[in-house]
Amino acid sequence: MKQATNDPSSEGKRALRQEMRTLRDRLDAASRDAWSARVCDRAARWLTETGAARPMLYAPWRSEVDTGPLIERLWRAGLPVLLPRCEPATRAMTLYRIRSWDELMPGAYGIREPDPRRATRCEEGEWPDAVLAPGLAFDRDGGRLGYGGGYYDRFRERMDAAGADAGWVGLAFEAQLVARVPLQPHDAAMDAVMTERAVYIGPPGGAAPIAKAHEEESEA
Ligand SMILES: Nc1nc2c(c(=O)[nH]1)N(C=O)[C@@H](CNc1ccc(C(=O)N[C@@H](CCC(=O)O)C(=O)O)cc1)CN2
Numbered sequence: 001m002k003q004a005t006n007d008p009s010s011e012g013k014r015a016l017r018q019e020m021r022t023l024r025d026r027l028d029a030a031s032r033d034a035w036s037a038r039v040c041d042r043a044a045r046w047l048t049e050t051g052a053a054r055p056m057l058y059a060p061w062r063s064e065v066d067t068g069p070l071i072e073r074l075w076r077a078g079l080p081v082l083l084p085r086c087e088p089a090t091r092a093m094t095l096y097r098i099r100s101w102d103e104l105m106p107g108a109y110g111i112r113e114p115d116p117r118r119a120t121r122c123e124e125g126e127w128p129d130a131v132l133a134p135g136l137a138f139d140r141d142g143g144r145l146g147y148g149g150g151y152y153d154r155f156r157e158r159m160d161a162a163g164a165d166a167g168w169v170g171l172a173f174e175a176q177l178v179a180r181v182p183l184q185p186h187d188a189a190m191d192a193v194m195t196e197r198a199v200y201i202g203p204p205g206g207a208a209p210i211a212k213a214h215e216e217e218s219e220a
């Protein structure tokens with residue numbers, strides 16, 4: 001796991017979180033739909049190029065990049081679609097495979113999550129080989145700011161502890177990029193951040209296939 005520190009306090013995070021929530025919510029809905037489609041195209045291409053067989057995504061919430069088109073594309077391709085369920089008591093995420101939108105229900109925080117009665121729970125050890133993560137803000141080096149639950153950081157720690165490796169990609173709109181996300185020691189960097197405009201590669205050591213996808217992107 002790659003870690004970065006440039007601001008040991010969480011104060012900067014809190015202020016930026018509020019600012020970026022407002023900013024993202026104010027983006028025009030039609031533009032967001034068009035941009036989301038482009039981000040999904042890019043992510044789909046990357047999943048194909050890297051041969052990902054078990055991608056983990058998220059069900060879009062509020063004004064996030066809408067992953068719906070990508071999820072449906074994966075279903076059509078016959079790939080498993082893994083989504084997390086939040087356990088607020090422990091701030092852990094449990095993974096489920098979903099086969100249709102009917103297998104979701106409102107979970108903690110009102111985010112749509114796998115319904116344990118319908119979705120198929122992944123066994124311990126059935127880890128994703130690609131993680132597409134949401135966020136409030138990202139920087140071009142893979143720094144990520146979430147809602148502050150520490151859910152994705154903890155999940156990544158569990159994967160690391162289990163020796164599971166995956167390419168981590170943040171999905172965002174260009175408007176969500178900031179010069180530098182204030183990072184704390186537990187914050188792991190994304191291997192890449194994909195927007196409607198480009199792919200930004202994280203710190204050295206990021207998955208080589210992502211670098212390849214980036215080169216092809218810049219030629220297009
Ligand atoms: N679609 C989606 N799913 C996701 C995330 C996400 O960002 N997007 N998460 C990303 O990690 C996790 C959920 N993270 C969350 C963490 C905290 C709060 C939350 O408590 N929000 C309150 C503030 C409450 C407080 O500060 O005590 C709020 O928004 O009003 C919400 C979501 C897992 N699933």
Ligand SMILES: Nc1ncnc2c1ncn2[C@@H]1O[C@H](COP(=O)(O)OP(=O)(O)OP(=O)(O)O)[C@@H](O)[C@H]1O
Nearest residue numbers: 013145146147148149150151152153154157186187
């Ligand atoms: N691996 C971890 N183990 C224990 N506590 C953690 C871990 N990761 C994060 N935390 C704690 O969780 C809280 C929120 O972390 P942080 O601000 O990084 O969340 P975030 O990345 O914005 O949230 P999310 O991943 O839910 O979107 C912090 O108080 C942090 O100390």
